Amino acid sequence: MANKSVYTVAQVNSYIKNMFTQDFLLRNLCVKGEVSNCKYHTSGHLYFTLKDAKGTLSCVMFAGNRKGLSFRLEEGQQVIVTGTVDVYERDGKYQLYAREIELYGAGLLYERYEQLKRSLAERGMFAEEYKQPIPRYISTLGVVTASTGAAVRDIIQIAHRRNPYVQIILYPAIVQGEAAVPSIVNGIHALEQIGVDVMIVGRGGGSIEDLWAFNEEMVVQAIFDCSVPVISAVGHETDTTIADYVADLRAPTPSAAAELAVMEFSVLEGQLTEYAEHLNRAVEGRLQEYRSWTERYGLRLRMLSPQSQIREKRLTADKLLEAMQEAVRHKLLKRKHSLALYAERLKGLSPLDKLSQGFSYVSDSTGRTVTDVTQVKEGEELSIQVKNGRILARVTETDSARVWTTE
Numbered sequence: 001m002a003n004k005s006v007y008t009v010a011q012v013n014s015y016i017k018n019m020f021t022q023d024f025l026l027r028n029l030c031v032k033g034e035v036s037n038c039k040y041h042t043s044g045h046l047y048f049t050l051k052d053a054k055g056t057l058s059c060v061m062f063a064g065n066r067k068g069l070s071f072r073l074e075e076g077q078q079v080i081v082t083g084t085v086d087v088y089e090r091d092g093k094y095q096l097y098a099r100e101i102e103l104y105g106a107g108l109l110y111e112r113y114e115q116l117k118r119s120l121a122e123r124g125m126f127a128e129e130y131k132q133p134i135p136r137y138i139s140t141l142g143v144v145t146a147s148t149g150a151a152v153r154d155i156i157q158i159a160h161r162r163n164p165y166v167q168i169i170l171y172p173a174i175v176q177g178e179a180a181v182p183s184i185v186n187g188i189h190a191l192e193q194i195g196v197d198v199m200i201v202g203r204g205g206g207s208i209e210d211l212w213a214f215n216e217e218m219v220v221q222a223i224f225d226c227s228v229p230v231i232s233a234v235g236h237e238t239d240t241t242i243a244d245y246v247a248d249l250r251a252p253t254p255s256a257a258a259e260l261a262v263m264e265f266s267v268l269e270g271q272l273t274e275y276a277e278h279l280n281r282a283v284e285g286r287l288q289e290y291r292s293w294t295e296r297y298g299l300r301l302r303m304l305s306p307q308s309q310i311r312e313k314r315l316t317a318d319k320l321l322e323a324m325q326e327a328v329r330h331k332l333l334k335r336k337h338s339l340a341l342y343a344e345r346l347k348g349l350s351p352l353d354k355l356s357q358g359f360s361y362v363s364d365s366t367g368r369t370v371t372d373v374t375q376v377k378e379g380e381e382l383s384i385q386v387k388n389g390r391i392l393a394r395v396t397e398t399d400s401a402r403v404w405t406t407e
Contacts, residue, residue, distance in 0.1 A: 009092070010089065012092075013087060013089040013090075013092045014089060016087050016092075016094075017086065017087040017089055020085060020086050020087050020094065021086070026084065026085040026086070027084050028082070028084065029082070029083065029084065029085055029096070030080055030081070030082045031050055031057060031080070031081050031083075031096060032050075032052075032078070032079070032080050032081075032104055033050030033051055033052050033057065033078075033079070033081070034050070034051050034052065034076060034077070034078055034079075035048050035049070035050065035073055035074065035075060035076065035077045035078075035079055036048070036049045036050075036051050036056075036075060036076075037049040038073050038074060038075055043063060044062075044063025044066065045060060045061065045062050045063055046060065046061040046063075046066060046069075046073060046098075047059070047060050048060075048061075048073060050079075050081060050096070057095070057096055058093065058094075058095040058096070059081060059083075059095060059096040059097075059098050060095055060096075060097055060098065061083075061097075061098040061099075061101065062097070065098065065099050065100075068099075068100060069101055070111065071103065071111055071114075073101060077103060078103070078104040079101050079102060079103055079104055080101070080102045080104050081096060081098045081100070081101050082098070082099055082100040082101075082102075083096050083097045083098040083099045083100070084096070084097045084099075085097075110208065112215075113208075113215050113242065116215065116217060116220075116242060117242055117245065120217075120220060120242065120245070120246065121245075125220070125224050125245075125246050126245045126246060130224070131248045131249075132229040132230075132248045133229065133248075134198055134229050134231065134248065134249050134260065134261065135197050135198055135229065136263060137263060137268070138166060138197035138198050138261065138262065138263075139165070139166060139167060139197060140166070140167045140168075140169060140194075140195075140196045140197050141159060141166055141167070141168050141169070141196060141197065141198060141199075141200065141261055141262060142169050142171070142191035142194065142196035142198070142199040142200070142228070143155055143168060143169070143170045143171065143199070143200045144171045144173050144184060144187035144188055144191065144199065144200070144201045144202075145170075145172075145173060145175060145200070145201070145202055145203050145233075145254070146172065146173065146174070146175045146203060147170065147172030149203070149204055150204050150254075151202060151203050151204040151233070151254040152170065152254075154253075154254050154255040154258065155168075155200060155233075155254050155255070155257065155258045156168055156170075156258075158255055158258035158259060158262070159258045159261070159262045162258070162259065162262045162263065162264045162265060163262050163263065163264065163265040163268075164265070165265065166262050169191060169194060169196055171186075171187035171190055171191055173186075173187040175203040175213060176203070176206070176210050176213065177213075180213035181213050181216045181218050181219055182218075184201065184213060184214075184219050184222070185218055185219060185222045187201075188201060188219075188222045188223065188226055188230070189222065191228065192226050192227060192228050195228075196228055197228070198228065198229050198230075198231065198261050199226065199228050199229070199230050199231070200230075200231050200233055200251075200254070200257045200258070200261060201214075201223060201230055201231070201232055201233070201234075201243065201247070202214075202231075202232055202233030202234045202235075202243075202251075202254055202257060203233075203234060203235070203254075204235065204254065205235040205236040205239060206235060206239075211234055211235050211239060211241055214232075214234045214241040214242065214243040214244075215241050215242045215243070219243060220242050220243055220246050223243055223246050223247055224246045229248045229249070230247045230248050230249075231247060231248065231249045231250070231251050231257045231260055231261055232244045232247035232249070232250050232251065232257075233251040233252075233253060233254040233256070233257035235253075236252070236253060237252035237253060360384050360385060360386045360391075361384070361385035362382055362383070362384050362385075363382070363383050363385070364376065364380065364381075364382060364383075365380070365381050365382075365383075370382065373398050373399070373400055374398075374400075376395050376398060377395065377398075378395050378396060378397065378398065379394060379395060379396075380394070380395045381393070381394050381395075382394070382395060
């Protein structure tokens with residue numbers, strides 16, 4: 001033991017740390033792996049582990065370097081970490097101190113996907129006001145997809161089953177690989193120039209790499225600029241591309257796109273039959289209403305004809321004549337009653353009637369009525385009228401007598 005050198009733990013760890021520091025490769029190293037045990041510490045530091053099929057590597061990204069991280073690090077992501085491998089002296093453990101983290105493969109594509117999606121959304125290309133309505137009844141259907149595969153077969157089969165009278169125009173596009181983008185764009189432009197009623201743009205399912213052509217800005221811009229309504233049908237129901245966001249309508253599958261684009265002819269026939277019956281009932285009801293109006297107008301016309309008017313006036317004249325005769329009879333009868341009353345009154349005032357009651361009428365020789373004793377003189381002749389004749393008399397004497405009256 002006296003001949004051996006003894007070192008402390010700290011000395012060993014320090015020595016190893018110096019060895020790591022002097023290694024140029026470990027100062028700027030890029031490591032690819034899958035993220036696991038990812039933890040965001042309250043201090044702002046990010047701790048995680050990189051692993052592959054044969055090993056693991058502890059990693060840390062300090063809060064000061066996280067500003068360059070454009071996405072949220074999560075379990076299972078394939079990433080490329082750039083940084084320095086160094087020893088943590090206290091624990092004697094080496095780890096990768098990350099300066100940059102990039103998504104790798106599908107993860108990188110996903111990052112590009114999110115960036116383009118945000119950019120187009122900010123430009124308003126997903127806004128509802130730019131969406132064109134899908135026509136309810138179409139005669140021509142344009143399809144931009146591969147000429148082989150399940151997608152085009154499903155679209156043709158379902159469209160013909162729903163409406164065999166719809167013409168389908170297929171543009172056989174390349175939907176995967178480097179040539180896919182210009183091929184899809186050319187297909188959209190070609191069918192737009194033909195003037196189809198609605199267009200289906202899509203393909204069958206696949207990985208994000210297989211579907212990537214429908215996330216390219218050229219394809220998205222062509223769909224947005226297309227004057228023909230576009231239904232996107234890319235992949236399966238769970239697959240979503242940027243083309244789905246900008247299209248006028250998104251279908252979960254190519255089969256669903258055909259159902260959305262082509263109305264079922266049997267349903268249309270049923271609706272037309274129902275409309276025809278409704279129209280017939282409405283027309284019959286309106287005709288019956290017109291018949292009733294015609295009958296009423298005919299009756300009114302007959303009532304307003306000259307002959308009818310003459311008959312009506314004659315009837316009115318006869319009624320007026322009867323009313324007038326009745327009024328005259330009533331007037332005469334009333335006057336007769338009045339005359340009888342006046343006759344009775346006159347009878348009570350008649351001098352003859354008074355004479356028959358024992359009264360007499362006295363007049364002098366000139367015919368003047370004698371009503372006062374002072375009107376006559378002795379020897380004057382008087383005429384006394386009684387009921388049945390006249391008496392001539394001479395005044396021999398006058399005598400003033402007191403006259404009794406009743407009040």
